[in-house]
Amino acid sequence: AGATAAGAPARKGETMVGVPFEGRSTVRVGIIGLGNRGGSMIDLFLAIPGVQVVALCDPVKDKTARAAAKVTAAGQPAPATYTKGDHDFENLCKRGDIDFVYAATPWDWHFEMAKTAMLNGKHVGVECPIALQLDQLWELVDLSERTRRHCMQLENCCYGRNEMRVLRMAHAGKFGDLLHGAGAYNHDLRGLMFDPDYYEGPWRRLWHTRLRGDLYPNHGFGPVANYMDINRGDRVTHISSFGTPSLGLAQYREAHMPKGDPSWKETYIESDRTISLVQTAKGRVIRLEHDVSTPHPYSRINSLGGTKGVFEDYPERIYIEPDHTNDSWGDFSKYTDFDHWLWKEHANPPGGHGGMDYIMVFRLMQCLRVGLVPDFDVYDAATWTSPVPLSHLSIKAKGAPQAIPDFTRGMWKKARPGVDSEKPEEA
Numbered sequence: 001a002g003a004t005a006a007g008a009p010a011r012k013g014e015t016m017v018g019v020p021f022e023g024r025s026t027v028r029v030g031i032i033g034l035g036n037r038g039g040s041m042i043d044l045f046l047a048i049p050g051v052q053v054v055a056l057c058d059p060v061k062d063k064t065a066r067a068a069a070k071v072t073a074a075g076q077p078a079p080a081t082y083t084k085g086d087h088d089f090e091n092l093c094k095r096g097d098i099d100f101v102y103a104a105t106p107w108d109w110h111f112e113m114a115k116t117a118m119l120n121g122k123h124v125g126v127e128c129p130i131a132l133q134l135d136q137l138w139e140l141v142d143l144s145e146r147t148r149r150h151c152m153q154l155e156n157c158c159y160g161r162n163e164m165r166v167l168r169m170a171h172a173g174k175f176g177d178l179l180h181g182a183g184a185y186n187h188d189l190r191g192l193m194f195d196p197d198y199y200e201g202p203w204r205r206l207w208h209t210r211l212r213g214d215l216y217p218n219h220g221f222g223p224v225a226n227y228m229d230i231n232r233g234d235r236v237t238h239i240s241s242f243g244t245p246s247l248g249l250a251q252y253r254e255a256h257m258p259k260g261d262p263s264w265k266e267t268y269i270e271s272d273r274t275i276s277l278v279q280t281a282k283g284r285v286i287r288l289e290h291d292v293s294t295p296h297p298y299s300r301i302n303s304l305g306g307t308k309g310v311f312e313d314y315p316e317r318i319y320i321e322p323d324h325t326n327d328s329w330g331d332f333s334k335y336t337d338f339d340h341w342l343w344k345e346h347a348n349p350p351g352g353h354g355g356m357d358y359i360m361v362f363r364l365m366q367c368l369r370v371g372l373v374p375d376f377d378v379y380d381a382a383t384w385t386s387p388v389p390l391s392h393l394s395i396k397a398k399g400a401p402q403a404i405p406d407f408t409r410g411m412w413k414k415a416r417p418g419v420d421s422e423k424p425e426e427a
């Protein structure tokens with residue numbers, strides 16, 4: 001009932017396309033989840049002028065205390081801390097002195113945290129994936145539109161130096177008309193997933209007992225979606241996924257885990273490798289892969305091809321006419337002229353993942369401070385995450401295509417800026 005574009009439920013608020021932040025001299029941040037990710041991302045928030053970390057939440061008290069010590073060591077007032085169980089984040093969200101909530105918790109909590117932050121009037125950025133069910137993605141879209149709060153998937157890989165350079169080259173027409181791209185999360189996590197001290201509990205491994213699809217599409221999908229202006233002139237329409245047998249984790253357990261370890265009670269069903277094909281309204285094709293349970297070197301694939309040539313990453317190489325015509329790969333480092341302004345200004349950013357985490361946080365905080373439209377919004381979050389539930393459904397249906405909803409409800413046709421931003425005057 002009330003269906004609009006591409007089977008979308010009727011809109012309950014107003015679009016968030018092109019809606020700027022309010023602008024403020026200081027951005028006051030609350031962080032939920034202070035494990036591997038939250039506990040290191042806090043350093044980057046603290047490194048950016050005009051950002052104050054005012055509240056922290058993690059039921060593990062010593063992680064919260066360690067993070068709080070970082071805040072005072074950075075010369076800021078002691079933050080409020082919330083350590084009383086799994087729902088204390090609700091009290092953090094209720095505070096009147098927070099502009100932006102960052103959630104870096106197990107996936108199980110992302111949806112609830114995004115929702116609670118918005119319902120309490122906060123803009124929110126969540127680690128990947130932002131939710132795991134299609135109805136939850138729609139709920140986040142509706143809530144963002146109703147509460148007028150931005151709800152963002154903090155996709156750091158969109159801010160990688162190579163990704164941003166390829167994005168600018170694509171927009172400059174260096175690849176001609178775009179035809180295809182690929183992205184992946186192929187990262188051997190077997191050792192970490194069975195390490196009792198790395199994650200806070202077995203939450204990540206347990207997802208391999210529940211779903212068969214691409215559990216982590218965002219790192220590969222986000223950058224390619226940007227190259228193709230998905231939700232900004234094109235949109236993704238459907239996905240077909242195929243999954244291999246699930247053998248990697250059980251074989252790793254057999255080889256490394258003592259009998260009696262709690263993991264022996266688990267039955268893994270997640271495909272070791274999921275391969276998905278996504279088609280766009282303009283007829284382009286995007287290949288996505290996910291594999292965290294077999295041996296191989298880290299790769300997000302990160303490729304883009306068009307009528308004038310192709311880029312492939314891991315390792316980076318390029319072949320575009322007229323620069324290359326002899327059937328052998330060219331040197332991508334010759335294209336630094338196309339570097340994004342953020343990478344020209346921050347040549348050696350601090351923090352992990354080659355600096356892209358810092359570039360992302362810097363830019364997001366700049367948008368909040370100056371009062372700009374964010375580079376990505378709830379529609380991107382929902383789109384980049386939609387392969388989680390849809391790949392699972394497609395695999396169960398032997399690869400049958402699943403419609404990807406138009407979360408923008410028709411606004412995708414409008415060209416508009418995204419991660420390929422202009423440097424703002426005020427910065």
Ligand SMILES: NC(=O)c1ccc[n+]([C@@H]2O[C@H](COP(=O)([O-])OP(=O)(O)OC[C@H]3O[C@@H](n4cnc5c(N)ncnc54)[C@H](O)[C@@H]3O)[C@@H](O)[C@H]2O)c1
Nearest residue numbers: 033034035036037058059060086104105106127128199200
């Ligand atoms: N973007 C990236 O490059 C990147 C890198 C690493 C992890 N991640 C993502 O970050 C998230 C966290 O991963 P991690 O490796 O830090 O896991 P982790 O297990 O090390 O940390 C999660 C933390 O959340 C806390 N937590 C659990 N339930 C909570 C609740 N109800 N309220 C408050 N805190 C709660 C835990 O105590 C723990 O400290 C995941 O979504 C993961 O996919 C992203």
